[in-house]
Amino acid sequence: MTEIIYPQESGDPIVVNLRDPYWAAFLAWLWPGAGHFYQRRFAKGFLFMICVLSTFFFGLALGNARVVYASLESSDFRWQYFCQLGVGAPALPALAQAIVAEDGKDPMWVMCERYPYFDPEVDPDLASKSFAIVDDPDLIAGVKTYKDGFMAKPAGAISQNENDVLGQWHSELKHRFEIGTLYTVIAGLLNLLAIYDAFAGPAILTPQQKEEMEARRKKKKKKQKTSEDSE
Amino acid sequence: MIPSLIAFSWLLGQADVPRIWYALPLIVVVSLVYGATRHEYLKEIAIHTFRSGVWVVGFMSIIFAIIYVAGFWN
Numbered sequence: 001m002t003e004i005i006y007p008q009e010s011g012d013p014i015v016v017n018l019r020d021p022y023w024a025a026f027l028a029w030l031w032p033g034a035g036h037f038y039q040r041r042f043a044k045g046f047l048f049m050i051c052v053l054s055t056f057f058f059g060l061a062l063g064n065a066r067v068v069y070a071s072l073e074s075s076d077f078r079w080q081y082f083c084q085l086g087v088g089a090p091a092l093p094a095l096a097q098a099i100v101a102e103d104g105k106d107p108m109w110v111m112c113e114r115y116p117y118f119d120p121e122v123d124p125d126l127a128s129k130s131f132a133i134v135d136d137p138d139l140i141a142g143v144k145t146y147k148d149g150f151m152a153k154p155a156g157a158i159s160q161n162e163n164d165v166l167g168q169w170h171s172e173l174k175h176r177f178e179i180g181t182l183y184t185v186i187a188g189l190l191n192l193l194a195i196y197d198a199f200a201g202p203a204i205l206t207p208q209q210k211e212e213m214e215a216r217r218k219k220k221k222k223k224q225k226t227s228e229d230s231e
Numbered sequence: 232m233i234p235s236l237i238a239f240s241w242l243l244g245q246a247d248v249p250r251i252w253y254a255l256p257l258i259v260v261v262s263l264v265y266g267a268t269r270h271e272y273l274k275e276i277a278i279h280t281f282r283s284g285v286w287v288v289g290f291m292s293i294i295f296a297i298i299y300v301a302g303f304w305n
Contacts, residue, residue, distance in 0.1 A: 051260045057240035179253050190264045197268045
């Protein structure tokens with residue numbers, strides 16, 4: 001059991017019981033706020049849970065559940081997922097999807113099917129439908145389609161120079177893809193702060209630290225004044 | 232509570248709003264979480280949140296003004 005006591009200028013000191021900080025930090029990562037609930041710091045637990053989860057799911061909704069996915073391929077290295085993983089369990093389905101959909105297999109929890117690539121030289125009429133959501137199933141009877149899964153990486157090969165499923169996502173979602181990614185990344189990073197708070201307690205300034213800060217501020221002001229006067 | 236939180240966030244995410252408004256929830260959430268890591272009690276967290284929020288909005292306004300003025304050189 002770890003207990004931190006923060007002395008105050010007036011009144012009782014603030015006592016924070018971190019219980020087992022390592023276990024609390026793990027719980028805080030696994031589910032935002034859970035580490036604080038374990039430490040019986042319920043108000044802060046609720047605050048972290050509401051802030052982090054609402055930001056994450058709002059971002060996920062903006063990107064139609066396509067902005068959180070794990071991919072280590074050189075053509076689509078999704079570094080943002082490392083930040084999103086800070087949210088813990090809510091981001092883990094993406095990891096499961098990456099394992100399931102390895103080697104071009106279909107993902108779990110399919111949300112929609114997409115047409116395969118149609119070569120414009122072979123069939124100019126169908127070329128515009130490449131990677132679009134299937135609206136005429138008879139057109140592709142017996143042909144393997146691309147499938148968008150919940151938190152699954154874009155199906156098929158990703159190319160910088162040609163259209164692909166990822167390009168189609170950007171085209172369909174427009175700015176929402178980037179803003180959704182931003183929201184989910186920030187949610188993950190904010191939860192890192194919450195994890196640190198569960199592990200080490202809040203960064204409350206002690207009266208001594210406040211005094212030191214005040215003294216430093218005064219010293220800086222004095223220095224500025226003397227340099228202005230000399231000019 | 233958690234399912235309703237997820238459902239509410241999801242519904243809000245489906246709404247089409249002007250892009251500038253996407254900054255507002257982020258400012259609120261970042262200020263709240265930052266304030267919560269600096270204090271233990273809600274009253275102090277709220278005060279710190281307000282100060283952080285004002286600071287972020289002020290900083291963003293300065294950046295906006297610089298970019299806006301820079302646009303005249305085009």
